[in-house]
Amino acid sequence: MLPRNFLIEIANKYELSEGEQEVFLKKFGSDKSDRAIALELHISDGAFRTRLSGIYRKFSISGNGPVKSNRLFRLLTQEYQKVGPLSSQSFNTSVTNLDVLVQKVRQQRHEKIQDQCGTMRMLDIAKPIKLTDIYTDVNILENIPSQQWREIPDLLQNFNPKADDFDRLGLGRVRQSRVPGLDAVSRYSKVILLGKPGAGKTTFLQWVAIKCDSGEFQSNRVPIFIRLKNLAEDTREDNSEFKIFNYINEEFNSCGIGDKSFLELLLTQGLALIMLDGLDEVSEEDEQEIVNKIRRFVNKYFKNQYIITCRIAVQRYKFSRENFTEVEVTDFNDKQIEVFTNNWFVAVNKNNQDKEETIAKRFLERLKMPENQQIRELAVTPILLNLTCLVFNETGKFPLKRSKLYEQGLDILLRKWDEERGIKRDAIHCILSVENKIELLTYVAFITFKKDNYFFEKSKIERYIAEYFSTLTNHKTDILTLQNNSKAVLEFIVAQHGLLVERARDIYSFSHLTFQEYFTARAVINSFKAESLRKSVSYITNKSWREVFLLASGMMPNANELILLMKQRIDAIVASDEKLQQFLDWVNQKSIAVCSFSSTHTRAFYFALAGRHTRTIDFTIAEDFALARDLGFSNKLHQPESILELEYALDFALDYALDCAVANAFDPKSSLERARNIAYDLLMEIEYTELVDSDDSDDSDYDSFDSENAYDTAGDRVYSNDFFMELEELGYELIDEEFWWRTNGDNWIKKLRFIMVKYRNIGHDWQFNKQQKELIQQFLYANKLLVNCMLNSTVTYELQKEVENTLVLSIAEIQKLKD
Numbered sequence: 001m002l003p004r005n006f007l008i009e010i011a012n013k014y015e016l017s018e019g020e021q022e023v024f025l026k027k028f029g030s031d032k033s034d035r036a037i038a039l040e041l042h043i044s045d046g047a048f049r050t051r052l053s054g055i056y057r058k059f060s061i062s063g064n065g066p067v068k069s070n071r072l073f074r075l076l077t078q079e080y081q082k083v084g085p086l087s088s089q090s091f092n093t094s095v096t097n098l099d100v101l102v103q104k105v106r107q108q109r110h111e112k113i114q115d116q117c118g119t120m121r122m123l124d125i126a127k128p129i130k131l132t133d134i135y136t137d138v139n140i141l142e143n144i145p146s147q148q149w150r151e152i153p154d155l156l157q158n159f160n161p162k163a164d165d166f167d168r169l170g171l172g173r174v175r176q177s178r179v180p181g182l183d184a185v186s187r188y189s190k191v192i193l194l195g196k197p198g199a200g201k202t203t204f205l206q207w208v209a210i211k212c213d214s215g216e217f218q219s220n221r222v223p224i225f226i227r228l229k230n231l232a233e234d235t236r237e238d239n240s241e242f243k244i245f246n247y248i249n250e251e252f253n254s255c256g257i258g259d260k261s262f263l264e265l266l267l268t269q270g271l272a273l274i275m276l277d278g279l280d281e282v283s284e285e286d287e288q289e290i291v292n293k294i295r296r297f298v299n300k301y302f303k304n305q306y307i308i309t310c311r312i313a314v315q316r317y318k319f320s321r322e323n324f325t326e327v328e329v330t331d332f333n334d335k336q337i338e339v340f341t342n343n344w345f346v347a348v349n350k351n352n353q354d355k356e357e358t359i360a361k362r363f364l365e366r367l368k369m370p371e372n373q374q375i376r377e378l379a380v381t382p383i384l385l386n387l388t389c390l391v392f393n394e395t396g397k398f399p400l401k402r403s404k405l406y407e408q409g410l411d412i413l414l415r416k417w418d419e420e421r422g423i424k425r426d427a428i429h430c431i432l433s434v435e436n437k438i439e440l441l442t443y444v445a446f447i448t449f450k451k452d453n454y455f456f457e458k459s460k461i462e463r464y465i466a467e468y469f470s471t472l473t474n475h476k477t478d479i480l481t482l483q484n485n486s487k488a489v490l491e492f493i494v495a496q497h498g499l500l501v502e503r504a505r506d507i508y509s510f511s512h513l514t515f516q517e518y519f520t521a522r523a524v525i526n527s528f529k530a531e532s533l534r535k536s537v538s539y540i541t542n543k544s545w546r547e548v549f550l551l552a553s554g555m556m557p558n559a560n561e562l563i564l565l566m567k568q569r570i571d572a573i574v575a576s577d578e579k580l581q582q583f584l585d586w587v588n589q590k591s592i593a594v595c596s597f598s599s600t601h602t603r604a605f606y607f608a609l610a611g612r613h614t615r616t617i618d619f620t621i622a623e624d625f626a627l628a629r630d631l632g633f634s635n636k637l638h639q640p641e642s643i644l645e646l647e648y649a650l651d652f653a654l655d656y657a658l659d660c661a662v663a664n665a666f667d668p669k670s671s672l673e674r675a676r677n678i679a680y681d682l683l684m685e686i687e688y689t690e691l692v693d694s695d696d697s698d699d700s701d702y703d704s705f706d707s708e709n710a711y712d713t714a715g716d717r718v719y720s721n722d723f724f725m726e727l728e729e730l731g732y733e734l735i736d737e738e739f740w741w742r743t744n745g746d747n748w749i750k751k752l753r754f755i756m757v758k759y760r761n762i763g764h765d766w767q768f769n770k771q772q773k774e775l776i777q778q779f780l781y782a783n784k785l786l787v788n789c790m791l792n793s794t795v796t797y798e799l800q801k802e803v804e805n806t807l808v809l810s811i812a813e814i815q816k817l818k819d
Helices: 004-013 018-029 034-040 045-058 066-082 088-094 098-117 168-172 181-187 201-213 228-234 243-254 260-268 284-300 334-349 353-367 370-378 382-395 402-420 427-431 434-450 458-470 476-484 486-497 513-525 530-537 543-555 560-573 578-595 600-614 626-630 643-663 669-689 707-718 721-733 738-760 770-791 797-805 811-818
Strands: 139-141 190-195 222-227 272-277 305-311 325-329 500-504 507-510
Touching: 004 018, 004 066, 004 098, 018 034, 018 045, 018 066, 034 045, 045 066, 098 201, 098 222, 098 243, 098 260, 139 181, 181 190, 181 201, 181 325, 190 201, 201 222, 201 272, 201 305, 222 228, 222 243, 228 243, 228 284, 243 260, 243 284, 334 353, 334 382, 353 370, 353 382, 370 382, 370 402, 370 513, 382 402, 402 434, 402 486, 402 513, 402 543, 434 458, 434 486, 434 513, 434 543, 458 486, 458 507, 486 500, 507 513, 513 530, 513 543, 530 560, 543 560, 543 770, 560 770, 560 797, 578 600, 578 643, 578 770, 578 811, 600 643, 600 770, 643 738, 721 738, 770 797
Parallel strands: 190 305, 190 325, 222 272, 272 305
Antiparallel strands: 139 325, 500 507
C-alpha cells in the first residue's frame, strides 16, 4: 500500500479522470481485491476493468492481467522512493517544489495524525471508537447568538409553555442559517470555534485534521494538531519566545523530520493548518502565558490557517487584534441526530450492522414519541445524545423515571466530563462544590419558573446568585467574596457547565427547559414546610408546571403529602360553584345508574361526555376521555362487546348526534342510526343473558361489576318500544335540506335532547357560563395530571384507593365517604 497523499499527487500528474482516480486510490492505496473495490464504488466489474485499462494506458503500462498491475506498482514504488523520507541531505534538492515538500511532510506525519485524531474516547464507553465510524457532520453559526442585541419578547416568539402544543425546542431555537462545518472553517484563515460543553468541538477539529491528512481538505497544507492543555503542561520549563515552535518541532522530530528548517519553511510560507484544541481547558495559572504565546506565534507566522476551539463565553475577544473570526458549533438537527444514532449503535456494539440499525431505528421512533419530548430536547448535543443512546442500549427503552436520566446528564456536565479528561478548573470551582452548584441552580430555577421567566436579564440572575449566597452560613469569607462577585459565578457556570446559556447579549436562560423544570421540581421536594408545598401545589392548573409535578412526585421517596395536597387543591377548583357541584352529583348518579355503583372509571367517562358540550366539536375523543383512559378504562366505543361497553357506546352515539346537530357540523342522522343499532344490540345481549348462566358472562374488565344487576337496570332503560319508536320517528323527520334545517333544526334538537334525558339521563343543557367552562377544563386537566403523578410515584395503597375513590365527586359526596 502507498500513502494516499502520494497517490493523489501522482494521479493529478498523469491527469487521471475522476472515475480512474477513484479506482487508482483504492487499488494501490489498500489491500482490497478488485471485486471488493468495485462493490465499494458501486460499479460493475466491467466498469472497473474499463477504468483500470484507462489508468494503464496513461502510465504506458503494457502486458496482460496481473503483469500490468505488478509493473505499475513497481513504477509507483520507485517514484515514492524518489520523494522518500525527508532528511537534511535531501533539503537542497527537494524544497524547490513546495507542493512536494508538503506531500513529503504529510506522508511522514500520517501515522502521527492518525494516532492523535483517528480515534476518540466517548464517555462511559470502555474502548476507543474509530472517528470515521462515529463522526457526524456539524453545523456552524457565523453570527454568535450571545453577541447579538435582542429583547426578551423577540426570544419568546413561538415559545409558550402554557399552550397545549408548544415547541419545547423553541427555547434554544436558532433563527439563522447554518453552515456545514468544513465550509465555515474554509472561509476564514483564522477561526475561533466556540461551543457549549460536549457540543463536539474537539471531534470536529479531529475530523478536520483527518481530512487534511488525506488531502480532502486544505490539500496544500500540513495538518498540525495541538491540545493546548498538553502544550501548557509540557512547556512550563520553556520560557523562550519560541515555546510553540519548539513544541511542534519536537513532534516533527518524533516523525523523523529532524531539521527544523523544514518547519520554519512551512510556517513562513503559510503551508500549515494549525489546530489548537481546548483553550478553555488550560489552567488558570498557565492561561495568560499560553494566550500570549499563541498571539505572538500567529503574528509571526500569519500566512497559515488557524483554528482554535474554546467553550463559549470563556475567552471572548482575546484574539481580536489577530483578526480571528468567531463562529459557534450549533445543536444537532433531526437529520444529524439520526446519523449520529445509526453510527453510534453500529460502532459501539460492533454486531451485525442490520441488527444495530434496527435498534437505532427503534431508538429514534421512541425518541419522537410525545411522552419522550423532554428527552428529545436534551439529545441535541453529542455528549447528551451519547448518554441517551447508552441508557437505551442497556434496556431497549427509556427509563420510566426520567429524573434518573436527567441526574446522569447533570452529573456529566457538572463533574464527570472534566474528571474523565483530567481538567481542573479555577478557584471558583474549588469554593463551589457540586452540591452548591445544584442548590444554586435549584434556587434560580424556582424563582424564575414561578414568574414564568424562561429568559432573564443578566442583572436579575446576578441578583439571584447573590441572594443564594446570602443564605449560606458556612465558608463565610469565601461566600462573601462570591456574593460580591456574582458576575464571575454566572460566567463560570455558563462557560464550564453549559447549564445556563447566554441567548442574546446579557439575556440568559437554562440550556434546556427540561433542566429548569428538573431544578424547580427539586425545589418543590425541598419545600419541607407544609405552607411552602401548598403554595407550589397552587400551580397545578398551570400547564407549564405539568412536568414539574410529574418529576417531583416521581423523585420523592414517599409522595403521600404532595398527592394529598394536589387532590385537595383540585377539589377546591369547583368547590364554591353550586352549579358545578350539581353537575358532579349528576355524574355520580348517572354512574350508579349504569353499573349499580359509582365507578371511578364510569364517572370519568360521563364527566368527559357531558364536558364535551363545554367545548367545541373539534376536540378529539382521545383528549376528551384522557382521564378515563389513564385510569385504565378500556371502553370500546366503536366495537362494544359487553353490557357495560354497550351502555357507554349507546350514550356516546346519542351524545355525538346531539353535538353534530348543535354545532351544525354535519347530518346527525348516521349517529342517530348507530344509536338505534347499539340499543338493539344491548337488548339482544340482555335477552341472551337470561338464557345462560350469568356467572359465565361476567365482565372480566371490572372485578367488582355486578352483572346481574346491570342487566336488570339496562333492560329497564332500553327494553321499551317507546324508546325505539321515538328514535325512529326522529330519524324519519330529518330532511337533508338546508332550508328545512334552518326552519326546524332547533325544534328537532329539543326533541332529541328530551329523548336522551327521558330514557338515558344524558344530554342535559347545563348552560355553563364562560368561567364555569374554564373551571371544568381545569378540573379535568388537573385530575388527569393527578392520576399520572400517582402512577409515576411511590404512595401508600391506602392513599391511592382513597384518591381514586373520590375522583370526580362533589364535596358533599366526598364528605359522605369520609364519614
